[in-house]
Amino acid sequence: MFGRRKNSSAADDAASETEQVGDDARAATDADDGPRRGNLPPAPRPDGPWDVSELREPGDGRVDLGGLFVPGVEGMELRVEVAGDAIVAATVVLGDSAVQLQAFAAPKREGIWGEVREEIATGITRQGGIIDEVEGPLGWELRAQVPIQLPDGKSGHQVVRFVGVDGPRWFLRGVISGQGAVQPQAAGVLEQILRDTVVVRGEGPMAPRDPIVLKLPDDAQMVPEGVQQESQSGSRFSGDLGQLARGPEISEIR
Template sequence: MFGRRRKRSEEDVEKLDVAAEELAEDTAEDAEDAAVSRVSLPPAPRPDGPWDVSEVARPAEGRVDLGGMFVPGVEGMELRVEVAGDAIVAATVVLRDSAVQLQAFAAPKKEGIWGEVREEIAGGITRQGGVVDEVEGPLGWELRAQVPVQLPDGTNGVQMVRFVGVDGTRWFLRGVISGQGAVKPETGSLLEAIFRDTVVVRGEGPMAPRDPIVLKLPEDAQMVPDGVQQDEAQGSRFAGGADRLQRGPEITEVR
């Protein structure tokens, strides 16, 4: 009798082991399927912007023409451009104690990349020792991050940053919100409105997905260069140098 019971117990253990293996395989497959579906989704509708240039009758009205983007003008703001090599690839709107860096990239026609980009940015910041939370905010899914930075006195500190993004028509617009708009997201509504009302000019020429859409200076811009160039953050070209956000060349007298 005892021998039979022991035999049944061994068989039960074997069955449990097989069931556990099958469950683990199913879980892994489900996670893989979820990841694939997440990064292969088509661009979502954009009823509130940002806009493609084909969707706006007068894109220059109330906006600063940067070639690849038309950035809304807001009273009291400063507009700074960020350079990579000899090309202008991003614009930063500074408004009081907050800022939003805007950068547009080429993207596939029928596939959004923001889900995949979020994973890349989050992974890069985590590897640097930062902390990232993915939340659904006013602009959709975003990352709210605590990014390690070096303070002016040489000590190490943490900077709060929000990463927002929207997939468009063969383009992707990424925003990096810093300052009070990141520390207290409820105060960032004006920066969010600037992001929403930005117009992207992808152009008809061939571009590889993820290539930055190059910008240009306005014809009447008055530049105050300081020699700072914006490098790519370690881990993702989309992170916008978040580990070393610095003052870039500045366009003055923007109204």
């Protein structure tokens, strides 16, 4: 089921904050004359995430969003996010946890996660946040305490994990929020979703860091905010994705 709703949950707040952090980080880094982290070649990915050329059936058990094939899991809600008129990110929500997935073009022989990680860290610390760079299950990641305004108007922090994987001419970023950012037992499914994601870079020319644009599936149905709709028996989401009890819900967040 597709819907449009306002960004209201803690998981949604973290996903929306990601773009602001990225913009602030790039601006901060551009103004910084200090040394930059060098880009290394992409590391092997024996357990994913995958390039579309590496799988025979990339759509098996996954939702086709054009630039990404996102795994379907039971109980998930899948939301897409737009920048202007383009869909640029997908967020999988599972209970009190979420992972935002966004893919970007990258140089052919260089990974960009090291450089992007440094920029995100710089941006968050300049906003008053706290950063811890650790080697996690998906490689090097940032565990951040991002400044937010609490519902009562007071200042607080939200824990967010920034994960990145370099692939062949693409970079996939995952932002884990909610319980998945603080409890390992809640993070396992989200980490596996990122590993099982398939990136479709395309063969056309793209500048490094250009977002890989997504699309809604052909049988997507948009419903007004607050309207609940049972999955259609003929929906490809409830049929082909046998592990889903109901079709994933996708919200357009502006």
